[in-house]
Amino acid sequence: MKVLPAVEWRPLADAHTARVDAFVEPHLARRSEQVSHPVHDFLFTYYSHRPAQLRRWHPGFGVGLEDAPDHAALKGYEQVECARGTAGHGAAHSTRVAESYVSAQRPLLRQLHTLLTATAGRAPQLGCFGLREWAMVHRSAEHGTRHDYPLRLGQDGTDAVVESHRIGCSHFDAFRFFTPTARPLNTLQPTRDDRPVFEQPGCLHAGMDLYKHAFRLSPMVPSDLVADCFELARDIRVLDMRAAPYDLTDLGFEPVAIETTAGKAAYVEAQRGFAERGAPLRARLIEECERLLAAQNS
Structure with a gap:
């Protein structure tokens, strides 16, 4: 030691x-x-x-x-x-x-190793355009919204975006916040127990969750890894909300208009960049899980 x-x-x-x-x-x-x-x-x-x-x-x-x-x-x-x-x-x-x-953390280490390796083994899928945030406010006149900010396209325009696009959200912790009317529109129906089956490295929420996985491994992993994952998650959140249906221009966030061709292209480019940034962090977390599991057998 x-x-x-x-x-x-x-x-x-x-x-x-x-x-x-x-x-x-x-x-x-x-x-x-x-x-x-x-x-x-x-x-x-x-x-x-x-x-x-x-x-x-x-x-x-x-x-x-x-x-x-x-x-x-x-x-x-x-x-x-x-x-x-x-x-x-x-x-x-x-x-x-x-x-x-x-x-004592062996079950957690195995669980995270399974999830992280399954996610890392898939090619990034980059065509979701952040529509999960839109699905969370579908028909919000009936269901309410998650933030007290106006919808950039209004309610009818927001509902039209949701209903005219293919939604393929693979992340359960995003899907579970879809409104009741939006849930059937998702082409996937992920559950809490099948995350290793669905999660993929292009998903922004999966990228943010690297921070969650890192801090759950504390204090067993170095804090620089936790901080690296935190900074990635913070940057992802900025894109997430710039592409969301809310108007946040008063907070200094210019929208990524994913309902347009140019906005879709900008989103995909940024999403690809985050997938590339997340890959080495996911690899480090996998290595840490393997190191910690091996230490128990030495």
């Missing part, structure tokens, strides 16, 4: 906190003022990872920390004795992610 002295790991922890605080602090300021942002607050409200958890730096399984009492108090960590001087400056103890904790 590699052990980092405090003089080495504390600057790494500080750099991580400063990196994510660029996003966390504006969110906390809005929250204190009871103001919500439909784009930038999404990752903090939809996902269960709290800002304080995102700010916390973890070295990942296999790395011990000298003089880390705060980490020692966290779930998943343990203090162990080490050879005199191994941890630097003659320290006799280090704090690390416990092997017993990794072992």
Whole structure:
């Protein structure tokens, strides 16, 4: 086990906190003022990872920390004795992610490995045009909307877009928010239990969920991986809402008009870019799952 002295790991922890605080602090300021942002607050409200958890730096399984009492108090960590001087400056103890904790996470590791490898093994499908957001407000006069912003094309225009396009949403956590009148229009009917059958790397929601998978693996994986996935998810959310039916121009977001030929082309180009950015992060998560599963058998 590699052990980092405090003089080495504390600057790494500080750099991580400063990196994510660029996003966390504006969110906390809005929250204190009871103001919500439909784009930038999404990752903090939809996902269960709290800002304080995102700010916390973890070295990942296999790395011990000298003089880390705060980490020692966290779930998943343990203090162990080490050879005199191994941890630097003659320290006799280090704090690390416990092997017993990794072992207890074996079902999660297997589940995520199955999902991630199945997704990575498919070619990206790029023709959805973000219509899931439109399907979530189909006939909203009957069902309501998810955000308090006007529909860019009005209700009739929005319904016409939904009803005149082929909708093939493969992601259950998006599909489950379709309005009752839009659900039958989807060519796929994904469920909670068949995600490995449907998810594909071109899906923006699957790209955002890399952040969810990463933080669910904390503290077993390094926090730089979590932060990388967070930044990808945040950028995806911007495209997601620019292509949504809402008019967010007052917030500074120019629409991607997916109801037009030019808008469709712009969406596909951006979607392809996100699939390319997500591929190495998905590969890293797969490698981490395999490393952690192998550690239990060593």
